[in-house]
Amino acid sequence: MRLRRAAKGVGRFLVEACGEVVGEAVLSVLACVLLGGLALIAYLSWSFSPRFTIAGAGLLSLVLAHGAWQAFRDPTKRHRRGFAALTAAAFTVTAATALFLLLYGPGCGCL
Known part of the structure; x- marks a missing residue:
């Protein structure tokens, strides 16, 4: 009986360890693909028009700054609507991606 319980415990440990290794590998590959995609977008944008790239980066910075301001200011009784909700969501998604x-970008061997 004890041998069977020990074998089940070892089996569970192995399954959990393999799952963590596979999960880490998948997240590292996803980080490499995301980093490569962002680099490709920046390269193509710059090769198309450097002025539009800088203007777009400035506009994106303003939108993210407004979203951060909306996300971290004192809550009011009203819910966020329209542009404020959009910028707060954009800031949240950008912060989560960053x-x-x-966490997983430095493990990417593509850099």
């Missing part, structure tokens, strides 16, 4: 790349 955190993901910060």
